Amino acid sequence: MLDLKTIRENPEAVRNRLRRRGGDFDELNELLQPEEDRRLGLQESERLKNKKKQLSAQVGKLKQQGQDAAELMEEVRAINVSIKELDEKIRDCEQRVHEKLLGIPNLPDDSVGDGADESANRWVRDWGAKPEFSFTPKNHAEIGERLDLIDFKRAAKISGARFVVYKGQGAGLLRALINFMIDVQTRENGYQELYPPFLVNKESMQGTGQLPKFEEELFATRDDPFYLIPTAEVPVTNFHRDEVLDDESLPICYAACTPCFRREAGSYGKDTQGLIRQHQFDKVELVRFSRPEESAAELEVLVEDAAAILKKLNLHYRVMELCAGDLGFAAAKTYDLEVWLPSQNVYREISSCTDFADYQARRMRIRCKKRGGGKPKFIHTLNGSGLAAGRLFVALLENYQQQDGTVIIPEALRPYMHGQKVLKL
RNA sequence: GGAGAGGUGGCCGAGCGGUUGAAGGCGCACGCCUGGAAAGCGUGUGUAGGCUUACCCCUACCGAGGGUUCGAAUCCCUCCCUCUCCGCCA
Structure with missing residues (x-):
């Protein structure tokens, strides 16, 4: 498996190295979009999780003091829906990326000579x-x-x-x-x-x-x-x-x-x-x-x-x-x-x-x-x-x-x- | 195949609904102490990802995956693995 980060940052360089094996390796590009979607989704999901964590902590405090926390609880419930949705999307992207990645062969070492067969x-x-x-x-x-x-x-x-x-x-x-x-x-x-x-x-x-x-x-x-x-x-x-x-x-x-x-x-x-x-x-x-x-x-x-x-x-x-x-x-x-x-x-x-x-x-x-x-x-x-x-x-x-x-x-x-x-x- | 027990950080081992990434110990790293060393003392010590790509910060992870809940290592379900006993078997 190749390093995803390297592919993401320099897809053309990776592709050129792969091409020495023969073939065009278009599948490399098919992986970039879901990877981008995954990262954006992840950032949003993490932001929401952070908010959820803080609100939940507040609920705990309020309850300890015997106060009403119904409003906050309702807010967290709403956030949870969004998180679940996002996480499903992220997992989907992740799986697609991983599948593609498993199908991409190794890079030939630089010392290896050119040739088709x-x-x-x-x-x-x-x-x-x-x-x-x-x-x-x-x-x-x-x-x-x-x-x-x-x-x-x-x-x-x-x-x-x-x-x-x-x-x-x-x-x-x-x-x-x-x-x-x-x-x-x-x-x-x-x-x-x-x-x-x-x-x-x-x-x-x-x-x-x-x-x-x-x-x-x-x-x-x-x-x-x-x-x-x-x-x-x-x-x-x-x-x-x-x-x-x-x-x-x-x-x-x-x-x-x-x-x-x-x-x-x-x-x-x-x-x-x-x-x-x-x-x-x-x-x-x-x-x-x-x-x-x-x-x-x-x-x-x-x-x-x-x-x-x-x-x-x-x-x-x-x-x-x-x-x-x-x-x-x-x-x-x-x-x-x-x-x-x-x-x-x-x-x-x-x-x-x-x-x-x-x-x-x-x-x-x-x-x-x-x-x-x-x-x-x-x-x-x-x-x-x-x-x-x-x-x-x-x-x-x-x-x-x-x-x-x-x-x-x-x-x-x-x-x-x-x-x-x-x-x- | 049947019955039971258990899976927590490099290791041992607590925790069994609310700052727990996780007590305590061992180990390890650095520092102090010492002529040197041991002991002792102090500090630190997981991984992955995101963002910066310098530090910080954020997220996830207590066998795996689901569920309940505002909140789970802690409760529920499914699966996997390990161990013990019985059966069978080279």
């Missing part, structure tokens, strides 16, 4: 090298099915398209990856592990920005007011909703592994094969609550924390900085980590690390305060995948495959696989 994203750096194969590398689905690690057919029977069953060594590998990632983030990178609910309420979805605009992308429960989380970002960031944090305690860093549930409405035909795009997948999410002035530096730390996993597994990747037009709704600045997939000769997103600035904090009312006093300020929130387990599974099979169809288990992962060195039938 991912083709304009900026290459930042890469790490490692593409593996070389003396044969044509197979795609992960084929490798996985041949080794009996994953079963799409039965998953389709049980649930439907875009689901998978991990089986035997495959299930073990997935669990190993998750434990490995959580251990690295908690033991080496300073995150505290959280294991949150997978069902959350509407307020939480609104806090991080999934609602009200992206309801069609969420699974919801039929008889209860819950949504399935599309990422651990939702429960973990909302962990501190409506709190004032001690400035000294920042940054607060959490890592959480949860399943993520996404309807993938509108991506029919996209990545229909394999594990890349599923309705349910596991992901280790990293969340950082930062002092407002430190989030730019925090974002760099976050990216490296996520990248640490790829480095330890010796997987080639590149870092891309998203252009303004490719930014997510709540994002101010985002780096994607893209891992190399040899079967398709492409880099594929495996982590998305975002600085939301104060946008989510404003929606969730998360602030921080210095110990010596001073006004509470909205903190900045950041999060990034560290990493998506399903896609990491994909990268591992593809990059470590051998000609005979087996897959080497990278050194760093072997302790989590009871010393196993190779995946084979």
